[in-house]
Amino acid sequence: MRILLSWLREHVEVTVPVETLAADLTEVGLAVDGIENIPGDAVLDIDVTTNRVDCMNVRGVAREVAVLYKTSLKPLDVTFAETGALASTALTVAIDAPDLCPRFCARVLDVKMGPSPPWLRERLEALGQRSISNIVDLTNYVMLELGQPTHAFDLAKIPGAALRVRWAREGESLQTLDGVERKLKASHGVVSGPEIGLALAGIMGGASSEIGDGTRTVALEAAYWDPLSIRRGARALGMHTEASHRFERGADPEGPVTALARFAHLLQKIGAGTTRPGLIDVHPAPRRTARLALRPERQRAVLGVDVPDAQRRQILAGLGFKGETPAIEVPSWRGDVSREIDLVEEVGRHYGINKIPSTLPPARRPGGLRPAQVLERRLRDVLVGAGLSEVVSYSFVSRADAGAVRLSNPLADNQPVLRTSLVDPGLTDVLRLNLSHGRRDVRIFEIGRVYQVREGQLPREDSRLAFLLSGTPARHWSEKARPADFFDGSGLVELLASAMGWSRPVFEKGNPEPILHSGRSAAVRTGGQQVGWVGALQPEFSKDLGLRQEAIVGELVLSELIAKAPAAERFATLPTQPGTSRDLSVVCDRGLPARDIESTVRGAAGRLLRDVMVSDRFEGGSLPAGKVSLTVTLRYQEKERTLTSEEVQESVSAVVTALKGRGAEIRGE
Amino acid sequence: MADSLEDLKARVRALKADFEAALGPAGDATGLQSVRDRFLGRKAGAVTALLKSLGGLADDARREAGRELNELKDDLEAKLEAAKTSLEAKAGALRLERESLDVTLPGRVPARGRRHPLVSTREALEDVFLSMGYEVYDGPEVEDDFHCFEALNMPPDHPARDMQDTFYVDVPGPSDLLLRTHTSSGQIRYMLENAHPPEVRIICPGKVYRRDNDITHSPMFQQIEGLVVGRGISVSDLKGTIEAFLHRLFGEKYPVRFRCSYFPYTEPSVEADLSCIVCDGKGCRVCKQTGWIEILGSGMVDPAVFEKVNEHLGRVVYDPEEVTGFAFGLGIDRVAMIRHGIDDIRLFYGGDLRFLEQFRG
């Protein structure tokens, strides 16, 4: 809302500099976003909140200024002379739809159409409004000054000189002043002649009764429209006008009378016409004045400060409230005030929000993070420590699996669904972007939700972790480059499991996801449950991305994994004796999983075995095709004593026998 | 044979001179050993030979000569030892020289990832509130109309709904699902889930969605909203909490100012501005020359919100006559943009490593 300082001064005395005025208005809720200085004057750009339609005009802002500086509004000149025959003999008004229009006022004016006088033109132009003609300009002027939209009909163009306010007929058409032919619905209101609609109620006038150079007599409408009806009507037509903006937020039901009088006064002042005697005022649903209580103790409880009674009275009276609690009368223009709390806010605003002392509320219980929140932070720390950077991607994507949640109004056609995986689309897009910047190594992760439709409920939202490793991390000059491969992915999962206290993960070969290389992917299980997957992207897919090397991706369902804090670690007494280890060179079928060898070793080795791991592997060379050689390191230890070579040898022999039983050959044995 | 003490002393001097002459060129352990053998050898050493030649001297003279020769022995031993130490030191220095590196070559930097700047910012915000006894609560991102709007005093057709252009969701079954436009919906859920006692002190961080896309608006962004409910909670507590929070986050030296505003679910509604941290309040591009940065919206919980919650619970738990509360909300993206001087919000969501790696994480 743009407010001209000189115009404001016609309504209230302003003695402070404009910058002070702006700061003070801002503090009470009329945020001044800018001050535009023009010769001898200034324009305040005020961001009026949607609840304060009463301040979307000069008079309303002036009222706030008057309370701010403990002065009073200057009286509004609404005097004028009436001449000619009674207005009611020239125009009749009927309201068929009181739910749409609780009040319709009109006056009949004899006008001399022409340009506006310079002062009127300049004032409108300073506010960015184009001057059109004296009568049109006056309707705009009155709206800007008092907030009440009015509409001028050419009386000669109203069939039968009779206006009816009614709901539109379904499919009825009406050409509005902007020249657009509108198809109406039964939920639109119209101001109509006996048959055809003449104006779109509360939104815009119609072309057929538009005033122009030839207009001699004007029927000037000022009505109060039901806010919701106007809002729904305007929205259905995709229209938003100065009038609808005000009416849909709730204009002043008493505004029409004042606005018509002010118009008549100004008409006379600029010599553009005269007003016929009599106000036409059809008022089928008179407003009931709200009367509210304001308990001082309630006011104190909310504001946290005692506002002296005298100051409270002064504030409320200045804003137009009358009487005393428990029957404080709410002024007609304050439709937003209907409860005690609304009055508390009015008192608080003008007491001065910055004068209220600051305190801290006492905490009555400890706060803190929940286990899942602590664990999510830890998970992030481990991943970052392992060299992966975190990304955050949009939840909406171009495509997703079956059961995805669809948006009914996506912003872009290419992002119509909520993601069902963080990987593709997701991390693969991040990879593509970074590759396009010439980046060779990409190591990233994301922690976020995926969404799945659930019949008759809110969609299921699961927290997931996904990661992607591709290329060679910045190579040191002393070393050979090694691009990421499957084992970087599975190893990362092992790292997470050990850092987070999950059971040791098990990798089961398979192709859990179609985007993965079937020979280089695995389902991840921990604690007997499948929790995700890891693998290399399919070669075709990598080629499409323009990847020179493999990209390893993985995804884990976090909801379960981080739901509970793991139990505290139990300390085990430290061994007093060093252990010993033996290496076995095992030649077996390439297809035999290393995990089977490990479990065979564990099964046969007896209780002295502490640990077993594959410490080397090779194939080819002198080995027959289809065979692989694994070096398996067995670590033995007994806490309290040194092991004898006989008992270790006994265990190793048992292991060798068991491995041979699985078709393995032991070299060097 | 030494004829006299004088004669012996002369021989000792000569021997010393010989020793010095021999020790000088001895450049390694072997050289030193042969010098030792020549002068101090038990059998054929020159000192031993001199000792053997004392037989002809009188007892007194022999004692003195013996002392003289022992001193000589100690002296030679000490010189040999010093020569050995010095040789070793030289060899050590040579080795270090041989092994020296160009220390200016790049070091082997362990791989390090970065936390996302929005996550660092969110955790910094969370930590301030955690220190004041808050819990962190997060509800669903796909919400229903009740939790996102209606319970927050925004019935259908409420003009305030225009401020939050909403993404609607098309799923079989419920017809009023949407992507939450603010995390205030979480506040409603928390109150419904924690109906006794009516004491609340939470923050709800999370992703929110609005149909908007330009350099200052992203269709997905992140908010943190807080709710405090209890007996005797007032505007004073709201102000104190927000000042404490902003001061902890940005530093005590930045003043905070409040101004009245409007949100459908709070009354009175108050916005907080922080003195511009870029220009110290003098006026710059970031603060649009005002010296103030709009940072946070807040207000006292509107009694209508408590009434909606009670209605949903089917009993009066949050009696607006008994309890009051305040709520506040701010954009995590906005705070991160101000902290780091980022001018395009969309950078947060692209995964561009050139952007992400600018942050310590």
Ligand SMILES: [Zn+2]
């Ligand atoms: Zn600034």
